[in-house]
Amino acid sequence: MSAFTPPPSIVTLRRDMIAIGRRLYERGLIVAAEGNISARLGDGRILVTPAGFCKGRMATDDLAIVDLGGRRLQGAWPATTELGMHLTALRARPDIHACVHAHPPYATAFAVAGIGLADCILPEVVATLGSVPLAEYATPSTPAVGASIEKYLDRFDAFLLKNHGVLTLGVDLESAYRKMETVERFAQIVHLARSLDAVDCLSCRQVDELLALSRTLHSRFSGTETPVCGQCRVGEPAHASS
Numbered sequence: 001m002s003a004f005t006p007p008p009s010i011v012t013l014r015r016d017m018i019a020i021g022r023r024l025y026e027r028g029l030i031v032a033a034e035g036n037i038s039a040r041l042g043d044g045r046i047l048v049t050p051a052g053f054c055k056g057r058m059a060t061d062d063l064a065i066v067d068l069g070g071r072r073l074q075g076a077w078p079a080t081t082e083l084g085m086h087l088t089a090l091r092a093r094p095d096i097h098a099c100v101h102a103h104p105p106y107a108t109a110f111a112v113a114g115i116g117l118a119d120c121i122l123p124e125v126v127a128t129l130g131s132v133p134l135a136e137y138a139t140p141s142t143p144a145v146g147a148s149i150e151k152y153l154d155r156f157d158a159f160l161l162k163n164h165g166v167l168t169l170g171v172d173l174e175s176a177y178r179k180m181e182t183v184e185r186f187a188q189i190v191h192l193a194r195s196l197d198a199v200d201c202l203s204c205r206q207v208d209e210l211l212a213l214s215r216t217l218h219s220r221f222s223g224t225e226t227p228v229c230g231q232c233r234v235g236e237p238a239h240a241s242s
């Protein structure tokens with residue numbers, strides 16, 4: 001049987017994007033007109049959320065279609081003002097097909113504090129995301145946002161955007177959305193553990209075991225192959241050769 005998975009139809013993708021917008025809003029990962037979502041249509045075109053809309057209350061006709069150069073091909077409303085960030089990610093990573101950007105409160109608080117979520121603390125996060133780097137501040141809605149994540153794109157699927165929010169990448173919309181939930185829950189747990197004044201990182205051996213297990217369980221370990229932990233430095237070349 002072929003491993004090829006056909007791209008979703010435009011009807012399915014529109015429906016899924018509306019549903020993801022609603023879930024982001026209902027879970028408090030965005031408020032007002034925050035956040036934006038993109039997904040490949042499979043023919044070089046990209047379906048994106050419109051600028052200025054509440055993403056929890058969109059209709060399928062509100063979505064825009066653009067090409068990889070950012071030209072609007074279809075839709076009554078302009079595409080998200082963060083289109084450049086989405087296109088930077090989609091151009092750099094042909095293996096990912098959807099991006100979700102949100103302002104989840106705990107993870108965004110870490111981004112405001114300048115604290116990345118790169119340490120190996122929770123097995124689920126190590127196995128699914130590797131780690132979550134902190135990209136330097138860039139003025140929202142400018143090309144600088146895309147530039148700020150460029151150096152991380154080949155290795156990571158989730159990024160904290162300094163003083164701004166979070167971007168996650170996935171093989172499809174559901175995958176990108178789940179990573180957003182995982183980042184936010186991770187930030188919440190690290191915050192609580194910090195309040196207890198005791199954050200125990202996993203050991204290098206525990207992380208190595210997790211990565212081996214992850215490669216066995218998942219056909220594709222997306223993004224980073226080895227996380228770079230701020231505490232134990234797992235993933236750095238020096239560690240790998242030691």
Ligand SMILES: [Zn+2]
Nearest residue numbers: 035140164165
């Ligand atoms: Zn934003």
